Structures are given as C-alpha cells and as structure tokens.
Amino acid sequence: MIAYLAAIATLVGIRALLTLGLNVQWGLTGLVNLGVVAFFAIGAYTAGLLAVAGVALPLAWAAAIVLAAVAGVVMAMVALRLREDYLAIVTLGFAEVLRLFLLNEAWLTKGANGITGIPRPLHAVFGRHYDIFYLAVVLAAVGLVYWVLQRVSHSPFGRVLRAIREDETVAAVAGKSVFRFKVQAFAVGAAIAGLAGIFFAHYLAYIEPNMFLPQETLFVWLALILGGSGNNRGALLGSVVLLGLLEGSRFAKDVIPFLTGVRLAAAQQMLVGIILVALMIYRPEGLLPERRE
Amino acid sequence: MPPIAQYVFNGIVTGSILALPAVAFSLLWRLLRFPNFAVSTYLTVGAFAAFAFNRGLGWPIEAAWLAALATTGVVALAVDHVAFRPMRNRRPFALAIASIGVAFILENVVRFVWGNDYRSYGVPVTRAMNWAGLRVGREQLLILAVAVALMLLAQIFLVRTRLGIAMRATAENPLLASIKGVPTERVIALATLGGGALAGGAGVFLGLDANVDPLMGGGLIISVFAAAILGGIGSAPGALAGALIVGLIEEVGTLLIPPTYKTAIGFFVILIVLLVRPTGLAGARG
Numbered sequence: 001m002i003a004y005l006a007a008i009a010t011l012v013g014i015r016a017l018l019t020l021g022l023n024v025q026w027g028l029t030g031l032v033n034l035g036v037v038a039f040f041a042i043g044a045y046t047a048g049l050l051a052v053a054g055v056a057l058p059l060a061w062a063a064a065i066v067l068a069a070v071a072g073v074v075m076a077m078v079a080l081r082l083r084e085d086y087l088a089i090v091t092l093g094f095a096e097v098l099r100l101f102l103l104n105e106a107w108l109t110k111g112a113n114g115i116t117g118i119p120r121p122l123h124a125v126f127g128r129h130y131d132i133f134y135l136a137v138v139l140a141a142v143g144l145v146y147w148v149l150q151r152v153s154h155s156p157f158g159r160v161l162r163a164i165r166e167d168e169t170v171a172a173v174a175g176k177s178v179f180r181f182k183v184q185a186f187a188v189g190a191a192i193a194g195l196a197g198i199f200f201a202h203y204l205a206y207i208e209p210n211m212f213l214p215q216e217t218l219f220v221w222l223a224l225i226l227g228g229s230g231n232n233r234g235a236l237l238g239s240v241v242l243l244g245l246l247e248g249s250r251f252a253k254d255v256i257p258f259l260t261g262v263r264l265a266a267a268q269q270m271l272v273g274i275i276l277v278a279l280m281i282y283r284p285e286g287l288l289p290e291r292r293e
Numbered sequence: 294m295p296p297i298a299q300y301v302f303n304g305i306v307t308g309s310i311l312a313l314p315a316v317a318f319s320l321l322w323r324l325l326r327f328p329n330f331a332v333s334t335y336l337t338v339g340a341f342a343a344f345a346f347n348r349g350l351g352w353p354i355e356a357a358w359l360a361a362l363a364t365t366g367v368v369a370l371a372v373d374h375v376a377f378r379p380m381r382n383r384r385p386f387a388l389a390i391a392s393i394g395v396a397f398i399l400e401n402v403v404r405f406v407w408g409n410d411y412r413s414y415g416v417p418v419t420r421a422m423n424w425a426g427l428r429v430g431r432e433q434l435l436i437l438a439v440a441v442a443l444m445l446l447a448q449i450f451l452v453r454t455r456l457g458i459a460m461r462a463t464a465e466n467p468l469l470a471s472i473k474g475v476p477t478e479r480v481i482a483l484a485t486l487g488g489g490a491l492a493g494g495a496g497v498f499l500g501l502d503a504n505v506d507p508l509m510g511g512g513l514i515i516s517v518f519a520a521a522i523l524g525g526i527g528s529a530p531g532a533l534a535g536a537l538i539v540g541l542i543e544e545v546g547t548l549l550i551p552p553t554y555k556t557a558i559g560f561f562v563i564l565i566v567l568l569v570r571p572t573g574l575a576g577a578r579g
Contacts, residue, residue: 032386034393078567085328086567088389089518093560096515104553218397221390266405273398280391281379 006131008247010203013138014196016239019223020145020232021192026221027229027290028158029185030165031084035075035091036220038098039068039190041212043197045102045109048118048207057121061198068194069187076186080179095214102209114208118201138199142236145192149232152188161185162230215269219246222276228286237288245271298427300545306433306502308540309440311513313495315520315532316447317488323464323527324484325381327388331372332492333517334396336510339365339493340500341403347414354416358497365493366486368399373485396511404507411504414497436498443491444533450487451529460484464527512556516543519559522566525573534574538562 018036025031043064050060071094079090102109109115126133152158160181163171168178201207219242227238249268259267279286318332343361346352352360376395380388421430451457462470463480471477492510499509520539524531543558550558566573 026386030384030386032389078564081567081571083571085322085385085389086522086563088328088330088386089515089522089563090560090567093515093518093563097554097557097560100554100557104551215397218393221393225390262408263405266401270398270401270405273394273396273401276394277376277391277398280387280394281376284383284387 003131006135008243010131010135010138010199012239012243013135013142014199014203015220015223015243016142016236017145017196017199018193018220019227019235019239020142020149021189021196022220022224023189023229023232023235024149024152024161024185024192025189027224027231027235028153028161028165029182031076031080031182031186031189032088033091033186033189034088034214034217035093035095035098036193037212037214037216038091038095039072039193040197040200040216041095041098041102041209042068042071043194044201044207044212045115045197046194047198048115048201049109051119051202052115052117057119064198065191065194068197069191072187072190073183075190076183080182092214095212095217099209099212102212109209112209114206115201116206118205118207120202120205134203138203141195141199145195146232146236153232157181215272218272218276222272222279224286225276225279225284226286228288228290229284230290231286231288234286234288234290238286241287245275295428296426297545297548300548301541302427302429302433304541304544305537306437306540307544308537309437309444310495310498310502311516311520311540312444312533312536313440313498314492314510314513314517315524315536316444316529317491318517319521319524319526319532320460320464320529321484321488322521324460324481325377325388327385327392328518329377330389330392330514331369331395331399332488333510333512333514334399335365335369335489335492336496336499336513337403337507338368338399338510339496340505340509341407341496341507342493343497343500344407344412344414344505348412351415354414354497354501357414358494361497362490362494365496366490369485369489369492370482372399373481396514400507400511407507409507411506413504414500416501432501436502440495440498443494444529447487447491448529456480456483515556515559515563516540519562519566522563523573528573531574 018040022033022036025033046064046067047060050063051057075090075094076087079087103112105111120130122133123130160171160176163174163176164178164181172178223238223242224235225238226241227236228234246268249271314332314336318329321329321332339361342364343354343357346357346360347354372395376391377388380391416432419431421428451461459470459475460480460483462473463475463477467477496510516539520535521532522535523538524533524535539559539562542562543555546558547555
C-alpha cells in the first residue's frame with residue numbers, strides 16, 4: 001500500500017512540474033502550448049539516452065533541460081512571428097512529429113522497443129527504501145520550482161508577462177519587448193517540462209514513444225485549468241485532483257460490470273474532456289483563482 | 294512501382310477530400326476568430342454516422358452519406374450551442390482549448406460505442422479502372438466529382454446569395470455587419486451547420502478511400518491546418534488550393550520519405566509558410 005501511494009505521489013509530483021511549466025506559458029503569459037508532452041519527451045529521452053550511454057548524470061540532466069528549452073525557443077520564435085494562434089498548431093504538430101521520430105528513428109531512440117535500463121541514481125545507497133527517497137527528491141524539486149516560480153511571478157519579469165497576457169499593446173507601449181518576453185516565458189515552461197521528463201525517465205527506468213501521446217498534454221491542461229491558471233498553488237492542486245480523478249475512475253471497472261477495457265478508457269477520457277470544456281465555460285478561473293494585485 | 298502519375302492522382306483525391314474540412318475550418322476561424330480543432334473530428338463523426346446508417350440500418354452508401362451530412366451538421370450545431378456560444382466574447386485561445394476538449398469528447402464517444410477497430414462500409418466491390426497504367430477506382434472518381442461539386446456550391450453560396458455575402462461581411466467586420474443588420478448568430482449557426490456537413494461528408498469519403506476508425510479525423514488536424522494557413526485564413530478558394538497542394542505533397546512525398554512520416558509533411562508545410570509567406574497564398578490579412 002505504501003509502495004502504491006509512493007508511486008502515485010511520485011507521478012503526481014512529475015505531473016505537477018508539467019503543470020507548473022504550462023502555468024508560466026499559459027497561466028502567466030497567455031501562450032498556448034499544445035505540445036507540452038513534446039518537451040517532456042525531450043527531457044526524458046535526452047536524459048535516458050545519455051545516461052544509458054554512460055554520460056555523467058549531471059551532464060545528461062543539464063543537456064536534457066537545455067535541449068527542451070532550446071526546442072521551446074525555436075518553436076516560439078517560428079510561431080510567434082505573426083499570429084499567436086499559430087503557436088497552438090506548431091506545438092501540436094511538433095509533438096506529433098517528435099513522436100513519429102521517436103517511433104521510427106530506432107538507430108537513435110530504439111524505436112517502439114523503448115529505452116531500457118535507465119540507471120536509477122543512488123539506488124545502491126537506499127536499497128528497498130528507494131521509492132521513498134525518490135519521492136522525497138521529486139517533491140523537493142516541485143517545492144523548489146514552485147518557490148522559484150512564486151518569486152518570478154511577483155518579480156518585475158512576472159508582472160510584464162501578466163501585462164502581456166492582459167493586453168500586449170499596453171505592454172509594448174510601456175516599452176517592453178513583447179516578443180522577447182514571450183519567447184523567454186515559453187522557454188522557461190519548456191525547460192520545466194524537460195526537468196519533469198528527467199524525473200520520469202529515471203523513475204521508470206524505461207521509456208517508450210507511446211508514453212508521450214497527445215492526450216498527456218490535455219491532462220496537463222486539465223490540471224492547470226482545474227486548479228486555477230495563473231496561480232502556482234492552483235497548478236499544484238489541479239495535479240493532485242486530476243490524478244485522484246484518473247486513479248479513482250480506474251476502479252469504476254469493478255463497480256460497472258459491462259465496462260470493457262476500451263470502453264473504460266474511452267469513458268475516462270470523455271470525462272476528462274467534459275470537465276475541461278465545462279470548466280472553460282463555467283469556471284475558467286478554476287478552484288483556486290489567481291489573486292489580483 | 295507505380296508511375297509518378299499515380300501518386301499525383303492519389304494526391305488530387307486526398308486533396309479534394311481534405312479541401313472540405315479545410316474550407317469549413319478556414320471560414321469558421323475567420324468568422325469566430327479561433328481555430329476550431331474539433332472540425333477534423335467532425336470527419337470521424339460523419340464517417341461513423343454513415344457507418345451506422347449503412348451497416349446498422351442497411352441503407353445504401355449514397356443515402357447513408359446524405360444522412361451523415363445532416364447528422365454531422367446537427368452535431369456541429371449542438372456543439373456550438375453548448376460549448377462555444379457561452380464563450381463568444383472570451384479570448385480566442387480559451388475557445389481553441391475548449392475545442393480540443395470537444396474533439397476529445399467526440400472521439401471518445403465514437404470509441405465508446407464502436408471500439409478501436411478498423412471498419413469499412415458495405416459497398417458493392419468494383420474493379421479499379423486502368424488508364425495507361427494508372428489505377429483509378431470508381432469510388433475515387435465519384436469522390437472527386439462530388440467534392441468538386443460541393444466546393445462549387447459553397448463558393449456560389451458565398452459569392453451569390455444574400456446569406457453568403459452576410460457571412461463574408463461578418464467574417465470581415467462583425468461589428469459593422471451587425472450594425473448593418475446582419476443577424477450575426479444566424480450567420481454563425483448556418484456556417485457551423487454547413488461546415489459540419491462538409492466535414493462529415495468528407496469523413497465518409499475518407500472512410501471509402503481508406504478505413505473508418507476513431508482516430509481518422511483527429512489525425513488530419515495538422516493537414517487541415519496546413520491547408521488553411523497555406524490558403525490564407527478565411528479564404529475559401531485559398532483553402533481549396535491549399536488542400537490540393539498539401540494532398541499532393543503528402544502523396545508524392547511518400548516517394549522521397551517513408552510513409553510513416555506523412556503527417557509530418559503538413560507540419561513542415563506550416564513551418565515553411567510561416568517562415569516564407571505568413572499571410573498564405575491568397576495573402577489574406579489576419
């Protein structure tokens with residue numbers, strides 16, 4: 001039971017990182033990222049591949065975060081040149097193309113077989129308490145990212161991002177380079193998603209392309225909107241509630257007899273979609289609305 | 294190995310199917326000011342509606358096609374009424390996110406009812422014709438003819454009829470149009486109904502040309518987007534041309550790159566358009 005709870009809590013922590021990252025992009029700055037899972041995958045695959053190849057772990061991790069951030073910068077610079085709507089499709093398309101790449105370029109990514117044997121750092125030291133140790137590290141990382149983002153959000157930088165979200169003409173008139181701030185915000189969010197990917201790869205010790213389906217991006221969105229976009233605390237709360245929802249509905253199979261595996265998955269995803277749309281219409285501010293300054 | 298003309302022909306068929314949702318998507322984007330990601334899922338809705346009428350009730354495919362057109366139009370209208378109408382005055386991105394939620398719901402309703410299997414329609418088996426080494430299916434010719442006819446009808450509607458002109462006026466300047474007495478909500482309802490019907494009809498074509506499965510429409514979103522951006526958002530002839538170009542590149546492109554990367558082509562078309570000519574071929578301003 002403790003092992004199960006620790007596993008759930010670790011996954012909540014990883015999802016919370018993704019949600020915090022999206023909050024910088026959408027919540028603070030108003031930038032649509034429909035490819036959250038791509039930056040997550042870049043983090044996971046870079047860390048996993050380099051670690052398996054024997055690269056020193058801190059170096060592998062740094063590479064993973066930098067690569068995710070650079071991908072974010074490139075996406076944002078291409079898409080934000082003219083119309084912001086394009087960022088939605090460029091990020092969505094990027095995630096899909098990246099997944100195809102992971103599936104088909106087996107020489108680099110091991111294709112559909114995935115990467116096995118990703119080392120679990122310090123496993124020898126903690127032995128059978130490893131899951132608890134890993135959970136503690138993930139939660140510490142969530143705490144650290146949360147703390148930094150809280151600082152950022154109240155800093156002049158964070159205020160500029162919110163100003164851009166509310167009215168970018170006003171922000172531009174105030175002398176802010178809107179484009180540069182947007183690209184930076186997008187890169188920060190992508191880097192945090194990359195960090196989440198690192199934790200994911202080392203936790204499972206195994207990754208494969210189908211762990212990075214487009215629906216994962218939708219789950220992150222739901223967590224953010226549910227918790228309250230623009231509010232880091234909301235991002236955390238949303239991640240917890242979402243996982244409760246996903247895990248809880250798994251047990252529906254025991255209660256409703258005619259539900260097959262496919263139907264259960266479909267019903268679960270329908271529920272995710274319905275909650276997302278209903279929230280967007282009736283409570284776009286989420287459970288914990290952003291505080292107005 | 295078939296001659297290059299075969300790929301060109303297949304590309305034209307693919308492009309003409311793609312043109313229907315692309316025009317719907319492009320016009321709705323201009324009219325409602327947000328990219329509606331659910332449009333490509335309307336293809337799935339149409340394909341499965343026709344499947345239900347064709348396999349379930351035993352209707353011939355032509356009747357099932359018309360029924361699918363109507364069903365999808367009504368579904369699109371219902372979606373607009375329930376989800377998008379309460380959000381009319383919100384940020385475009387909020388609507389785009391909601392539309393992804395809608396697409397997700399529709400796709401999973403289909404999956405809940407019919408499962409993940411590939412299915413096909415009950416149609417009489419015909420042999421493909423052979424013109425100088427070019428394999429041409431009768432269904433492909435029919436699809437091409439009907440798609441072209443539908444595009445012509447749509448264009449005549451937009452240019453010649455009062456409501457069509459009102460629709461373009463609303464797309465151009467909603468405030469001015471409503472001051473001039475255009476019933477904005479009625480125009481939106483009509484565009485949604487027509488757009489849904491076009492996309493639903495295209496879904497049946499796609500099912501005839503390939504298979505019917507829950508991901509068939511959603512998987513096209515990047516190609517639809519590419520066609521609309523290439524043609525310039527809000528331009529119906531532009532979206533048609535864009536769709537033909539995207540269809541051609543996707544089919545002929547399989548000569549150069551593995552077919553597994555087909556959906557990547559649409560993405561690269563988008564990137565190139567954004568980098569080289571962000572206003573699209575028609576040059577419409579956003």
